[in-house]
Every structure is written in C-alpha cells, then in structure tokens.
Amino acid sequence: MTLGEQDRLDGPSSPTPEAVELFGDALPRAQRYAELLAGPGMEQGVIGPRELPRLWNRHLVNSAWVGQVIPEDSTVVDVGSGAGLPGIPLALARPDLRITLLEPMARRVAWLEEVAAALELDVTVVRGRAEERETRRAVGEADVVTARAVAPMGRLAAWTLPLVRPGGRLAALKGASAQDEVRRDAVELRAAGGGDVEVVTRGAGDALTHIVVVHRTERRTRNDRNDSVGSGPPGQRRSRGRKDRSS
Numbered sequence: 074m075t076l077g078e079q080d081r082l083d084g085p086s087s088p089t090p091e092a093v094e095l096f097g098d099a100l101p102r103a104q105r106y107a108e109l110l111a112g113p114g115m116e117q118g119v120i121g122p123r124e125l126p127r128l129w130n131r132h133l134v135n136s137a138w139v140g141q142v143i144p145e146d147s148t149v150v151d152v153g154s155g156a157g158l159p160g161i162p163l164a165l166a167r168p169d170l171r172i173t174l175l176e177p178m179a180r181r182v183a184w185l186e187e188v189a190a191a192l193e194l195d196v197t198v199v200r201g202r203a204e205e206r207e208t209r210r211a212v213g214e215a216d217v218v219t220a221r222a223v224a225p226m227g228r229l230a231a232w233t234l235p236l237v238r239p240g241g242r243l244a245a246l247k248g249a250s251a252q253d254e255v256r257r258d259a260v261e262l263r264a265a266g267g268g269d270v271e272v273v274t275r276g277a278g279d280a281l282t283h284i285v286v287v288h289r290t291e292r293r294t295r296n297d298r299n300d301s302v303g304s305g306p307p308g309q310r311r312s313r314g315r316k317d318r319s320s
C-alpha cells in the first residue's frame with residue numbers, strides 16, 4: 074500500500090507511509106486506536122485537542138519507532154503510559170513482546186483497560202508508580218522498560234532501572250534534548266545501575282524520535298538489594314486486555 078503526501082494532512086484517520094510500514098498487518102487496529110484517542114480519548118482528557126492533526130506522526134509513529142531498539146520476544150514495562158504511549162502502538166507493531174502498561178492515575182488506568190479490550194491487545198495494565206516497592210514487586214524485572222515524557226533522564230533512570238533485569242535496557246523516548254540530558258545526568262545514570270548509553274534517532278519532522286537506550290549493568294544497586302521481586306500484593310491492580318496469550 075502506498076500513501077501520498079496529501080494523506081499526511083488529513084487528520085487522525087489518515088496513517089502516514091511510516092505508519093503503514095511500522096504497523097503492517099496491525100494498521101487497521103492502529104487506525105482504531107487513533108480514532109479512540111481522537112474521540113473518547115479527547116473527551117476524557119487523556120490527549121489534548123491540539124494533538125489531533127499530528128496524532129499519527131507525533132504519537133503513533135513516534136511510539137512505534139521504539140520497537141527498533143527492543144529485541145525479539147522481550148518482556149517490556151511501559152512506565153507512565155498515560156493515553157497508552159508508547160505502549161499501545163508498540164504492542165500493535167510488535168506482537169512478539171509481552172507488555173505491561175504501568176500508570177498511577179486511576180482514570181488513565183481505566184482508559185488503558187478499555188483500549189486494550191477494544192483492540193483485543195494482550196497487555197497487562199498495572200496501577201502504580203515506578204519507584205514504589207509494591208510496583209516493583211508487582212511487575213518484577215523486565216528485559217526492557219520504555220517511557221515517554223515521564224521525567225528528566227536522571228530521575229527516570231533512578232525510578233525505572235530497578236525494573237530492568239541486569240543486562241536489560243531502558244529505552245526512553247526524548248525530544249531534541251536527548252544528548253544534553255544524557256551528559257547532564259551521567260552521574261545519576263551510573264548510580265542507578267546504568268552502563269553504556271546510546272541515542273538512536275529515527276524518523277523526520279513530527280515523527281523525529283530520539284531514543285535514549287541505557288544498558289543496565291550486571292551489578293546490583295542498593296535499590297535492588299532492598300527489594301525482593303515476586304507476585305503482586307493484594308490491592309495492586311493488574312488486568313489483561315485479553316487472556317488467551319498464545320506466546
């Protein structure tokens with residue numbers, strides 16, 4: 074399928090050529106997600122009206138690019154999913170991944186559950202804050218943590234690297250400040266258990282995406298030693314969009 078330049082200007086129901094490539098067979102469900110964001114999502118305030126004309130590039134395509142730094146069959150925790158970004162587009166583009174959407178706000182958790190059910194997505198939704206011990210117990214350690222627009226790099230690493238298994242990685246979607254944040258917060262990144270860091274750039278224009286990949290060292294941090302991971306305590310909310318997980 075090819076789409077012309079005009080399709081970029083037509084609003085949320087018009088996927089861009091990058092979207093066609095990234096979502097492949099899942100494109101109709103990505104389109105449904107864009108419609109949900111533009112309709113009930115906007116009414117419920119999970120996304121602002123000004124985002125409508127740039128839903129595809131700035132949000133769906135930008136989010137799906139993160140799949141390019143995630144190895145096959147990984148477990149992923151998307152921290153601070155909000156409207157479902159990048160977790161929902163990632164789940165659509167990469168059905169091999171096992172994804173948990175982590176979000177502290179009840180209203181957004183309800184939204185994520187509704188979207189997962191509507192799109193028949195096999196994702197787990199957990200209510201909680203990344204830095205809380207209960208959350209770490211509930212979600213365990215993932216191969217990869219993703220996050221977009223949640224916190225400055227140093228704080229984000231302190232919150233999220235304890236959710237990454239040693240040898241795994243944090244993939245943070247950042248704006249043009251990516252390199253500067255990495256330099257500025259280098260000490261915090263190391264203290265949190267960060268090792269090698271790379272900034273991967275994809276796309277152009279509204280879809281331009283800088284992904285800060287922080288590789289987690291094998292060494293344990295004080296945060297890890299204070300936590301023991303396992304199944305979630307009573308009261309921690311977990312739910313699934315679909316229960317018949319096949320892989």
Ligand SMILES: C[S@@+](CC[C@H](N)C(=O)[O-])C[C@H]1O[C@@H](n2cnc3c(N)ncnc32)[C@H](O)[C@@H]1O
Binds near residue numbers: 154157159202223
């Ligand atoms: C600016 S929104 C970004 C939402 C989404 N990632 C996006 O890119 O559109 C930040 C989100 O992070 C969540 N958040 C804030 N602090 C958090 C924490 N400590 N742990 C997990 N999520 C957090 C907020 O509730 C909110 O949904």
